[in-house]
Amino acid sequence: MGLESRVDVGPERIRLEYDRGTIVVRGLTQEIPPLKWDPRAKCLRALAYKYLEVKRVLELLGLEFEDRVLSPIKGSIGTASLKSLRSYQEEAVEAWLKAGKRGVIVLPTGTGKTMIAIKIIAQVNEPTVVVVPTLELLEQWRLELSKALNVNVGVVGGGSRELSFVTVSTYSSAYLHAEEMGDKFKLLVFDEVHHLPSESFRQIALMSAAPYRLGLTATLEREDGKHVDLLDLVGDVVYRKSVYEMESKHLADFELVRVYVEFTDDEKRKFEKLYSTYRDFLEKRNWRLKSLQDFKRLIMVSGLSREARRALIAWRDARLLVLNSVSKLDILRDLLKKHQGDRILIFTELNETVRRISRMLLIPEITYKTGPKERATVMELFRKGVYRAVVTSRVLEEGVDVPDANVAIVLSGTASRRSFIQRLGRILRPAPGKKAVLYEVVVKDTPEIVISKKRRRGLVGS
Amino acid sequence: MLPSELLRVKRRGNKILPSFASLSHENEYASSLLIDVYSEHVGKTLRELDEAVKEVEDQLEDLDYHPKFVRGLVELLNRAITTERPVTKVPPDVARRTVFSVSSERGFAITNRDRAEVLSEASRRLGVPVEDLIKAFEASYEDSEVIIDFKAPKPVELLRQYNLSLLQTLMFKATSMTIIANMTGAEAKSLLRTIKRFGLMYMAHKEEGPLRIHIDGPASILTQTRRYGTRMAKVLPTVLHLKTWRIKAEIIHMDKRYTLEIDERYGDLLPSKPSIEEKFDSLVEEEFMLKFRAFSMGWEIVREPEPLIVDGTVFIPDFALSKDDLKIYLEIVGFWTPSYIEKKLKKLSNVRDAIIVAVDKKLSCAKEVSLALKELSNIKLVTFEDKLKLSDVLPVLRELEKRKAVERREEGLPRPTDEEGLRAYLSRMEEEPLKKVLEVLKDFGIQDMYETQKILRKHGLVIVWRSLDQSDAIVKRLYR
Numbered sequence: 045m046g047l048e049s050r051v052d053v054g055p056e057r058i059r060l061e062y063d064r065g066t067i068v069v070r071g072l073t074q075e076i077p078p079l080k081w082d083p084r085a086k087c088l089r090a091l092a093y094k095y096l097e098v099k100r101v102l103e104l105l106g107l108e109f110e111d112r113v114l115s116p117i118k119g120s121i122g123t124a125s126l127k128s129l130r131s132y133q134e135e136a137v138e139a140w141l142k143a144g145k146r147g148v149i150v151l152p153t154g155t156g157k158t159m160i161a162i163k164i165i166a167q168v169n170e171p172t173v174v175v176v177p178t179l180e181l182l183e184q185w186r187l188e189l190s191k192a193l194n195v196n197v198g199v200v201g202g203g204s205r206e207l208s209f210v211t212v213s214t215y216s217s218a219y220l221h222a223e224e225m226g227d228k229f230k231l232l233v234f235d236e237v238h239h240l241p242s243e244s245f246r247q248i249a250l251m252s253a254a255p256y257r258l259g260l261t262a263t264l265e266r267e268d269g270k271h272v273d274l275l276d277l278v279g280d281v282v283y284r285k286s287v288y289e290m291e292s293k294h295l296a297d298f299e300l301v302r303v304y305v306e307f308t309d310d311e312k313r314k315f316e317k318l319y320s321t322y323r324d325f326l327e328k329r330n331w332r333l334k335s336l337q338d339f340k341r342l343i344m345v346s347g348l349s350r351e352a353r354r355a356l357i358a359w360r361d362a363r364l365l366v367l368n369s370v371s372k373l374d375i376l377r378d379l380l381k382k383h384q385g386d387r388i389l390i391f392t393e394l395n396e397t398v399r400r401i402s403r404m405l406l407i408p409e410i411t412y413k414t415g416p417k418e419r420a421t422v423m424e425l426f427r428k429g430v431y432r433a434v435v436t437s438r439v440l441e442e443g444v445d446v447p448d449a450n451v452a453i454v455l456s457g458t459a460s461r462r463s464f465i466q467r468l469g470r471i472l473r474p475a476p477g478k479k480a481v482l483y484e485v486v487v488k489d490t491p492e493i494v495i496s497k498k499r500r501r502g503l504v505g506s
Numbered sequence: 507m508l509p510s511e512l513l514r515v516k517r518r519g520n521k522i523l524p525s526f527a528s529l530s531h532e533n534e535y536a537s538s539l540l541i542d543v544y545s546e547h548v549g550k551t552l553r554e555l556d557e558a559v560k561e562v563e564d565q566l567e568d569l570d571y572h573p574k575f576v577r578g579l580v581e582l583l584n585r586a587i588t589t590e591r592p593v594t595k596v597p598p599d600v601a602r603r604t605v606f607s608v609s610s611e612r613g614f615a616i617t618n619r620d621r622a623e624v625l626s627e628a629s630r631r632l633g634v635p636v637e638d639l640i641k642a643f644e645a646s647y648e649d650s651e652v653i654i655d656f657k658a659p660k661p662v663e664l665l666r667q668y669n670l671s672l673l674q675t676l677m678f679k680a681t682s683m684t685i686i687a688n689m690t691g692a693e694a695k696s697l698l699r700t701i702k703r704f705g706l707m708y709m710a711h712k713e714e715g716p717l718r719i720h721i722d723g724p725a726s727i728l729t730q731t732r733r734y735g736t737r738m739a740k741v742l743p744t745v746l747h748l749k750t751w752r753i754k755a756e757i758i759h760m761d762k763r764y765t766l767e768i769d770e771r772y773g774d775l776l777p778s779k780p781s782i783e784e785k786f787d788s789l790v791e792e793e794f795m796l797k798f799r800a801f802s803m804g805w806e807i808v809r810e811p812e813p814l815i816v817d818g819t820v821f822i823p824d825f826a827l828s829k830d831d832l833k834i835y836l837e838i839v840g841f842w843t844p845s846y847i848e849k850k851l852k853k854l855s856n857v858r859d860a861i862i863v864a865v866d867k868k869l870s871c872a873k874e875v876s877l878a879l880k881e882l883s884n885i886k887l888v889t890f891e892d893k894l895k896l897s898d899v900l901p902v903l904r905e906l907e908k909r910k911a912v913e914r915r916e917e918g919l920p921r922p923t924d925e926e927g928l929r930a931y932l933s934r935m936e937e938e939p940l941k942k943v944l945e946v947l948k949d950f951g952i953q954d955m956y957e958t959q960k961i962l963r964k965h966g967l968v969i970v971w972r973s974l975d976q977s978d979a980i981v982k983r984l985y986r
Contacts, residue, residue, distance in 0.1 A: 223705060
């Protein structure tokens with residue numbers, strides 16, 4: 045193209061382009077919703093997810109335009125080796141396709157949502173990014189996708205930044221790189237899609253021009269009510285089945301055993317002293333700690349008053365005492381002895397406790413501090429049976445698959461939320477001829493002082 | 507920049523400011539106490555450092571220092587150390603894998619005795635003494651790392667660094683930011699380069715007084731977002747070395763909107779950066795300036811003069827040439843890519859001031875460039891080969907001087923042309939029915955709709971269609 049023709053002021057052709065999370069329309073000056081005039085760049089602009097709408101409007105007005113928005117990653121799915129789906133999984137796939145390749149599928153944990161997504165990705169056969177909440181899930185999805193679809197799966201997150209025809213990313217990395225990723229994919233898959241409506245994560249959806257979108261979750265509803273925004277970001281709920289509607293054979297069955305332990309006298313004394321410091325502080329202010337919100341308030345105030353800080357430290361130490369109680373560790377020892385041939389998952393909330401158990405009993409640990417490489421090694425050796433136990437503070441938070449763990453030991457503060465335990469239990473895989481079993485180890489007669497964010501989240505929608 | 511939980515702010519109405527640490531003796535004391543602890547721990551492990559730091563933190567807290575302030579200093583000092591994994595006889599991951607595997611085989615280290623047995627079996631398998639095995643096993647814990655270097659700041663500098671970090675942390679929550687400052691061309695260039703590098707966008711304004719640069723990101727006009735806050739925080743330090751500056755930012759903090767306003771009076775609380783050195787874009791410019799200074803005949807030359815605002819964007823000509831009340835800019839169009847030239851021409855065509863454009867004849871598109879520029883009345887076109895010579899530019903300057911002399915003799919300002927009348931009409935406009943505007947434009951000889959849109963756009967106006975009927979449409983100001 046000669047320079048003259050561009051410098052000269054003939055009527056410009058209407059051009060649609062992608063610009064860092066937005067769609068830019070050049071050669072047109074009228075504001076037509078959803079397009080807005082951008083005085084900074086002297087062009088019209090809309091958020092990238094309005095791509096289809098912008099195209100529709102321009103076509104409706106009979107305007108001719110050149111579409112340069114998407115630069116999809118080239119490639120295709122290899123010879124996919126898909127397991128045959130269960131009937132409800134087939135139904136979910138059909139429902140999503142029928143809804144125009146957009147929408148949310150709601151199914152309980154442990155019902156094979158990954159299989160549904162894989163089937164959809166294979167069927168659509170367009171560049172796809174799968175967005176997941178944690179690094180564990182990242183690794184798990186990467187393995188399953190490359191196995192089932194026979195492709196090299198790109199990874200964005202955990203220090204890696206490789207884009208491929210099929211790519212997996214964490215929500216945080218997809219948020220950070222939304223500008224660069226927004227024009228490269230045609231299908232977005234959001235695992236645990238209830239995370240998406242948060243202020244920052246929603247930008248992954250807003251800044252992408254991908255026309256096809258799939259959301260997966262077991263717990264759609266959010267406490268803040270923002271799940272209604274998913275209609276705009278991903279699409280309507282196209283398929284939904286509750287635990288009760290599912291046939292029981294699809295869910296793993298497990299036995300729940302609650303084990304009570306008692307403080308030693310010394311521990312009891314210490315605990316009472318610490319607990320009263322904390323309780324007196326609250327009583328003086330007439331506070332009742334009912335929720336995470338209240339707890340946050342305490343932390344905020346603690347930045348201001350020394351008394352509050354002291355209360356907070358007392359609370360923390362009391363909690364540590366409960367979690368690290370000597371008798372509790374004794375029970376853990378007994379349980380480990382009892383389950384010699386099994387695959388055991390030990391869950392406790394505090395990283396310090398995880399490390400303590402790992403060091404003392406020489407059991408591999410996974411915390412949020414564990415690097416991706418070590419994490420992958422631990423998971424793999426656990427799967428292979430070289431490691432027979434793993435102690436962790438965070439897996440399972442979002443339904444991470446731990447194949448072949450048939451025993452779980454939860455060293456909780458006091459009583460755990462039922463929904464949390466249910467969820468954990470569902471992830472266990474019974475060994476042949478044996479029922480999976482979940483132990484919950486609880487200190488007797490201590491007030492409820494452990495408020496777990498993770499477990500509260502587990503409550504949502506179940 | 508600090509973790510957001512260490513942010514401390516002062517709020518009053520809708521104003522917000524970081525709780526800056528003053529450069530008092532008390533604060534300097536806390537700062538130096540912490541720096542000493544770090545200095546003393548070079549060669550020791552992070553675990554040892556952490557314990558010592560915790561002790562000092564407690565001590566300072568008892569003296570009524572705010573724990574968030576103390577933690578903030580610690581955060582910054584942690585970035586000034588370099589650590590290394592301890593050297594081990596076997597790689598830590600191998601040691602761990604062996605220990606955990608042996609432990610799993612034997613049913614875990616249930617008792618102390620089991621533990622000892624697992625460790626000795628693992629050390630046997632790896633062929634190293636138990637002591638070395640344990641060291642390697644522990645080495646993968648991050649607090650086993652050894653501090654090998656600490657770049658100790660001065661106590662006051664640490665406080666200033668803390669204040670800047672605090673300000674930047676508050677800026678994370680910004681939806682937009684405006685920099686109001688007097689700056690030279692070089693300073694403006696450096697600032698704009700930073701803005702672009704971070705994928706931000708700007709809109710510049712100037713009406714008597716300093717330059718105002720409003721900064722946000724591509725999506726900002728479509729949705730209220732704090733997405734660009736982190737990047738705006740990174741732009742901040744480039745402003746601090748200016749002589750006078752003011753920053754205004756829109757902040758969303760705890761779901762409420764605030765305005766942050768801060769200026770050079772806070773400068774002493776913040777670190778200052780060395781100002782930007784003069785750098786020439788090309789050899790052609792540098793040579794020309796030296797020659798001009800030597801044979802200037804009363805003309806003065808300033809390189810990268812004060813920025814001009816062209817349609818909301820900043821344009822910094824290469825030179826400003828002035829003599830008495832005469833002033834003309836000079837822009838050298840050297841050897842560049844066609845897309846760069848295209849952008850430059852677009853900008854030039856909107857400049858209202860008198861400007862000499864010197865085009866390199868070697869330029870593949872020199873002809874087209876010249877053609878395009880000849881149309882524009884404010885532009886004096888000259889061409890050069892290899893180097894821009896004084897003799898290329900001097901005739902233009904002489905002509906200017908002559909014309910000015912004639913004007914003075916006539917003792918009167920030239921009659922406003924049609925163009926000026928039109929400009930005056932459009933620059934006053936805020937909102938007007940399209941129909942009326944079209945009638946006025948017709949008087950000025952503009953009938954074509956495309957031409958109309960173009961000229962409106964140039965003046966910051968757009969046509970808003972309320973329906974497909976032209977008589978419903980209005981012309982509205984979008985920006986100034």
